[in-house]
Amino acid sequence: MNSKRLLLTAGLLTALPTQAETFYEMSGKVSAEARYFSQDAQFQHQDYSSNLSFSVEPEFYWEWNDGIDSLTFTPYLRVDGNDNERTHGDIRELSWIHIGEDWELRIGLRKVFWGVTEFQHLVDVINQTDSVEDFDGEDKLGQQMINLSLVRDWGIVDLYLLPGFRERTFSGEDGRLRSGLVVNRGQASYESSAGEHHLDTAIRWSHTLGDFDLGAYWFHGTNRDPKLLLKNSNGNTYLAPYYEQMDQIGFDLQATIDSWLWKLETINRDTNSENYWAAQGGFEYTFYGIQESVADLGVLMEYGWDERGEDADAAVQNDLFLGARLTLNDASSTEMLAGLSHDIDYHSDSLIIEASRRYGDNWKLSLDGRFFSSNDPMDLSYSIKQDDHLQLTVERYF
């Protein structure tokens, strides 16, 4: 060990809290997932009907200065039986939080969620989608950020500096639930000359006024949704992601009135190639204590609209969503969810059924079924029309 490194180590040791006043905790989960595809694949290299995959996500947490400072580290690793691109690792979170009287500073890799609707998350733009995880876009990659959050009587203001960009993950040629042409991440390009090092910024205000929870923001930086450009090299045709710069304003609103939740999200996205509005809105109504039991049944309906119509490169442009959520409120937290989406322009449908319950204190079992139908090759969901599958997930928490 040379003297420089020794000095660095000494510096780190003094910066870190001493053992006595630090609270440390580890938790997390490991999960095994089995998929069974009921139809023959549509594309080459997809000729398998079952897939096994394992993931691990521990969380390490330290807290010192009576909770004024804390550090969270959440690495993630997935190993997939067929798709090399789905075998991947990420740091979901490595962040330090410092709390003041009416402000918080959060620095590091973090995940931020904005929005209120269930079937699409239009206004949620800070984190990149980890799309190899699942086709629903709910999984996100950690985003590097400096976030100052201010609590005021008139709402919470969040200021974000986002240094650096995460590329979207895409299924490889051996993956199912992908587009017909494979996306080559190695060929990604950017509008900004700074490329993936562009410094993005965002400001968001959110507040509660009686029954209403609302938020508004402005985001300036690299569009998380790439344009997929058709490329050709050595007789191979593939898609190459192209990340534009964008300015986006967004607004979200939820009214919580008796058993009703009314929800609306809307955005305006301005890039070099287009400027458009899109919106997702609807309601959720819950019947409590159905059939004289303690179970609750929620019914959901949402509509998604995109000004660009059939020219949109988004999956939702004129789509209707219906859902039902049954919560048994039992000791095992048994839940069932069914969601149907119908594309009014392309007349395609997808049906998703999810059921889950806890076994013992530390195990959770989920059974999902996903079914697709599409007859129009212009429809984005046409490429997954033969990827109907059942998915069994076993999770062990520690």
Add this chain to the structure above:
Amino acid sequence: MTLLKKSLNSILVLGLITAPLIASAETPEEKGTRIAVEAKASDKGWQDMQASMNMILRNKQGQESVRDIRLKSLEMENDGDKSLSVFDKPRDVKGTAFLSFSHAIGADDQWLYLPKLKRVKRIASRNKSGPFMGSEFSYEDLSSFEVEKYTYNFLRDEACEGGTCYVVEQFPVDKNSGYTRRIAWLDQAEYRPWKIEFFDRKNSLLKTLTYHEYNEYEGKHWRPNLMKMVNHQSGKSTDLTYSDYLFKAGLDDNDFNKNTLKRAR
């Protein structure tokens, strides 16, 4: 509502001064209300409170399941309390947190934080009668006691574990309550509840809650270490044990907002 409280307080003061004179003239409704007002007043001034909660859920066959929750709450002047609960167990919901601004009259404001999605969800509070985490306690059983939540009917005096108890019928004002009525036993010395019987919407006895191992904090605030809820209709039960009570730690409004909800642990 301030007006209501003020008038209730003046009834209380008037009642104390003139009690021997008009005791016989007091109706059971008035006496029941007076006891509720006095019970609330006797516990006033706790400011803020923190505690750990452990729940053991038992089904008819005796199978157990555990819930660990940490709780912070803040006393509000002229309104229901604010509270923040964080779940430690079961582990699949670890980090899930619940923020509630309760109101004596009308719907509470409630938010749920889902750590997996990093999402804060405003939830409907209409669900007062639903089970809390699959236990025999419903949300309304765990919410703060406010005089305005019930109308009252004094039944009788009766010997109880805490000495002599007032036995009072309580009729929920909120139409979304899961009960037609409750019967509560409060000791005359400190107004501590020792037993509550809950009657379902068909007015049949549904559950019995008993309070055990009271301790006094900060000179006047009595809290039980153990609450046992037995459901007579399903044969299930839940034991709720409190530990690490801490009062007057200086919590304020800034400890109860969406930012604290997201990092509660």
